[in-house]
Amino acid sequence: MVFLYVLGVVLTAALILFLLALLCMAPGRRRPGFPFEGAMIAHRGLHGDGVPENSLAAFRRAAENGGLGAELDVQLTSDGKLVVFHDATLTRVCGVDLPVTGTAYEELLKYPLLDSGERIPLFSDVISALDGIPLVCEIKVSPGADIPALCAAALSALRTYQGPYCIESFHPAAVRWFKQNAPDVIRGQLSHDMIRTREKLPFPVKFLLTNLLTNFYTRPDFIAYGFEHTDTFGFRLCRALWHPYTAAWTPRGEEEIEKARKAGFDALIFERGAKPNEKA
Numbered sequence: 001m002v003f004l005y006v007l008g009v010v011l012t013a014a015l016i017l018f019l020l021a022l023l024c025m026a027p028g029r030r031r032p033g034f035p036f037e038g039a040m041i042a043h044r045g046l047h048g049d050g051v052p053e054n055s056l057a058a059f060r061r062a063a064e065n066g067g068l069g070a071e072l073d074v075q076l077t078s079d080g081k082l083v084v085f086h087d088a089t090l091t092r093v094c095g096v097d098l099p100v101t102g103t104a105y106e107e108l109l110k111y112p113l114l115d116s117g118e119r120i121p122l123f124s125d126v127i128s129a130l131d132g133i134p135l136v137c138e139i140k141v142s143p144g145a146d147i148p149a150l151c152a153a154a155l156s157a158l159r160t161y162q163g164p165y166c167i168e169s170f171h172p173a174a175v176r177w178f179k180q181n182a183p184d185v186i187r188g189q190l191s192h193d194m195i196r197t198r199e200k201l202p203f204p205v206k207f208l209l210t211n212l213l214t215n216f217y218t219r220p221d222f223i224a225y226g227f228e229h230t231d232t233f234g235f236r237l238c239r240a241l242w243h244p245y246t247a248a249w250t251p252r253g254e255e256e257i258e259k260a261r262k263a264g265f266d267a268l269i270f271e272r273g274a275k276p277n278e279k280a
Contacts, residue, residue, distance in 0.1 A: 025212050025234060027244040028219035031186065034245050035164040036222070036267045041069040041136050043250045043271040044086060052093070052113035054084045056121045059129045069134030071249075071269050074123050074154050075142055081105040082123040082153045088142035094120075101144050123157050132163030136247075136269065138190065141171035151177040155185065168224050168247075170209070175218035188247065189218055191235075192226025212238050220244070224269065227251050227260040 045051075045058025046065060052058065054072055062070040073086040077100060090098045094111035100120075108120045127135075139154055141147055151174055158165050168188035169175050178187045194206040201209075208214055211234025212223065225235050227248035238244065248265035251257045252272050260268050 021211075021213060022237070022241065024214070024216040025238045025241075026219075027189070027212075027215045027223065027238065027242055028221050030243065030245065031221055034186070034222070034266070036069070036134060036136070036166065036186075036247070037245065039069050039134050039267040040067065041071045041134065041247070041267060041269045043071050043269050045070050045072065048272050050116065052116050052118050054086055054121075055113050055116070055118035056125060056129050057116075057118055059121075059126050063129060063131045063133050069136065070130055071136040071138065072123075072126060073138045073140040074150070074157075075100045075140045076146065076150050076153060077105045077108060078102050079104045079106075080149075080153070082150075082157055083108065084121050084123055084126050086140065099142070099144070101142050123154070124160075127157060127161050130161075130163070132161075135161060135163060135165040136188075137165060137167045139167055139169040139171070139174040141169060141174055147171065147173050148177060150174070151181070155182050158185070166221070168222075172209075172214040172218050175220055179219055186221045187218070188222040188224045189215065189220035190224045190249070192249075193229035193232045196229065197226075210234060222247055222266070224249055227256070227263060227265065227268075230263050 042062040044053035046062040047053040047058040051061060059070055062068050072084045074082055075085055077083055085100055087093060088099060090096045090111055093113055096111055112119060137154060137158060139151060166186035166188060167178055168190050170190040175187050175189055178185050191209050191212060194201065194210045199206055210232060222245035224247040245266045247267040247269055248260040249269040250271050251260040251268060257268060257270055
């Protein structure tokens with residue numbers, strides 16, 4: 001009898017935890033007329049062949065190749081300039097170990113992108129170059145970033161954009177900021193299997209983010225998920241129960257793009273090898 005009692009308590013507790021997990025995983029309600037359904041979004045612009053990622057040239061090329069959108073990353077410099085750059089430091093792209101958030105914009109301009117004639121652009125200049133094509137703006141929360149200031153600066157710039165746009169972020173606090181301060185802006189939660197890829201985060205954080213268990217906090221309008229990790233339990237369950245809009249990142253080349261299409265994503269954030277006039 002004692003065994004049955006203990007077993008009943010354990011099973012009840014497990015059921016309660018599972019139901020709580022389901023509630024935590026629930027995204028926001030599907031918005032009618034989602035503008036990115038079927039979109040092909042060029043990851044960090046249409047770069048390659050000597051055109052650096054997140055450069056004005058990459059974004060102009062995306063705008064000139066009809067039918068595409070563009071994805072980019074925004075950060076704040078130490079003097080409050082909103083720039084388009086992916087990494088926390090300039091090491092990989094510019095060959096110098098400087099943090100973006102800890103450096104003034106004029107200093108960043110000294111370093112070319114991948115030995116090209118391109119420099120780190122201001123977001124305002126990128127907005128002009130994109131000419132109204134669909135825009136996916138990732139709020140890049142690097143170490144030391146002031147999240148409210150970064151989000152407010154991004155929102156102010158996005159309000160000037162003449163085309164459809166949305167924001168996304170790996171950091172739930174950034175997605176939450178838009179939920180609270182700009183609920184009309186479409187927001188997405190970025191994630192992938194952080195356990196499998198061995199991200200340098202505490203295991204509980206990786207578990208929560210991998211399985212989308214922060215959705216209760218952010219109520220995202222869409223989930224942008226690593227296209228190779230669609231077998232993760234949390235993503236599969238969230239998709240099966242609530243049918244959120246989903247975006248795949250980042251298929252590279254025709255074979256991976258076709259794989260992402262077959263996985264049923266609503267939009268593809270692709271890189272290299274896709275035909276410019278293709279639709280997802």
